[in-house]
Amino acid sequence: MEKPRIYLDNNATTVVAPEVKEAMLPFLTELYGNPSSLHRYGAETRVHIAEAYDHIYRLIEARDEDSIIINSCGTEGNNTVLQGVYHTLIRNGNKREIITTNIEHPSINTCLTHLAELGVEVKYLPVNKDGYLELETLAAAISDKTALVSVMWANNETGVINPIEEIAALCHKKGVLFHTDATQAMAKLPVSVKSRNIDFLTYSGHKFHAPKGVGALYIKAGIKLPPLLYGGEQMGGLRGGTHNMPGIAALGAACKIAVSGIQIELTHVKALRDRFETDILESIPDVIINGKGAPRTPNTCNIIFKGVEGEAVLWDLNEEGIAASTGSACASGDERASYVLSAMKLPPELTHSAIRFSLSRYTTAQEIERALDVIRKTVRRLRSISTSYK
Template identity: 45%
Template sequence: MQRIYLDHSATTPVRPEVAEIMMEYMTNKFGNPSSVHSFGREAKEALENARSQVAALIKAQPEEITFTSGGTEADNLAIIGTALKYADKGKHIITSAVEHHAVLHACEHLEKMGFDLTVLPVDEYGIVRMDDLRQAIRDDTILITIMHANNEVGSIQPVAEIGRLAKEKGILFHTDAVQSLGKIPVDVEEMNADLLTGSGHKIYGPKGIGFLYIRKGVHLSPLVFGGAQEKKIRPGTENMPGIVGLGKAVELAGQEMDSEMPRMTQLRDKLIKGILERIPDVRLNGHPTLRVPTNVNVSFEYVEGESLLLSLDMKGIAASSGSACTSGSLDPSHVLLAMGICKEVAHGSVRMTLGRDNTGEQIDYVLDVLPEIVQRLRDMSPLYQKSRKECEGCTRTK
């Protein structure tokens, strides 16, 4: 049986070119970049080369990149680091209801420490309204943290407008770009971003490595203490295999974006169109066009998402419900609920996220097997039976 991976927003396979360079820095070139001898200098050079590779993709300066253990740590450093540094200026932070838990939970932690939090609602597509943001800004607002692309429904936020407003008001703007990096252009100047988060394992790099872009002139309080690495903002001996792997992954993503973006968009739209045409009582979650090229998120009414995932898995198709971090729980997705989707429909939602290994033939196969699976699960659903009975005698066909 063929295996089709449609969960690239959870994680991606490490590219061979990335694995190759990582191996080199685990074996032959194992030096510590803080050492003065040739082994150390070799590592230091690779560290700075990776920093330049990351900076180039997001149009930043190399010295504005700080390596972290991943997206979660970068989000925490951006939010808590800003709050601790600028607490004298104000204690109000603005975020949105659809952020990743790495952002939401960091903000909630600050709330417990005495900071004030405004969580903006979103529209039916999961997008923040600029008017809501304008109204939420106060004299003591020190940070706006709103993601670039959503990990569950793929919707793209108006980050350039948000950044412009933040700049006008003298407020720092952080954006989590974990799900947009390498998929759509990410430009810190266009976005007016002061802080931006990225992660290696979503772009065919390794897990356990990420970065925070910190605009020149913005200062953060560190969250860990130790040596002088990463300008003391993030001390600890650098994860060299991870860092060179991230650098390579970012470089390749940048080179291929122009060709992969339209290909992914085509596959995404083929999958969405096919599902909506072949299966009744389905809704697309997220914005129809303002979404990353790799994201498909649909709710199948009268179907339990977890059962659908298991049935798909038996056919060799790997998809997910909710984000990777919450799919272990049966709570409905906070993102879908924030978009006004009811609990029952949210429970029937499935996310399929495309990647460079997917093909048109694979999408055809998914479209062949999905209608049968959905129908079989609906036939077993008491809710579906009830809805059909309610429709007996009326002209509406289910």
């Protein structure tokens, strides 16, 4: 008989919330009109865009005059910002540098590798051993040639939070554009653009209970960015392509429930994650929790069980119906050590032992108890046959 499944990989993706599914369904059935059409079918769907937008604006405290482009995912938003800044400020201007960190998601890194081939100077700043960017490091790096600073709000592997408000204020003071990839922070922490110091913010809906295939890019009023996708007049001409109505409705609903959901994350989810970590630290020797000394998202636990391969633990957990990850979903399945943990100065023999557990508001105390039980047995078994664990 198949074991009951426990999903602890919510930083990779999340289950679609029932309220979100409900909000999407009409657009998969009777409300199929193209909202750009002039007839009644179009009008019937068009009226729902504003309602979804209300929730999307409210969650990040954007103002009416700001733009929010609903797109396909965080990767698209990140590419739109980086390539857009290249075309507007760097290609024909006197600014030629983009500053980022060495722990960003591949949707930032690989795009910047491409831009570097086109002549952009990319500076990758180191994080400290707790996994976040220190303000002084950034202050020392910004110069007259800096066009953009791009720093993620929270890291996908460790959950460690960067001091985004301070970083944004510093960039604003220095007259440099600031982008934050908030994909792992949305709906887990209060994420706000109210300070007016954040110029661009990107995220992906499927990380907080919307389906895959919808995300958003916030652009502060007054800032011009060219589209990544040229086409029709949709999204104010900033992203061509027929509106993804099921996705827009879903993102609106996910943002609506996130307004109260953040409290659940900061209380229920955090309490479960803390209980999980405390139990592991008390019951299993030779364990390191990465980023424990830093502010972290309430749902994430990145943990090293010394002397055992992370992949081996994952395999055993999978056999017991428990889903976790060795790091980012994009990196699992390949042999590379986590560059995020390496950036935190952890040696390869430790980074190879890391596992990420990420909870959601649907995770229950019973699931955590069972997962703990299986993890304790798994680590004990693997260590008993490990040649590197004494």
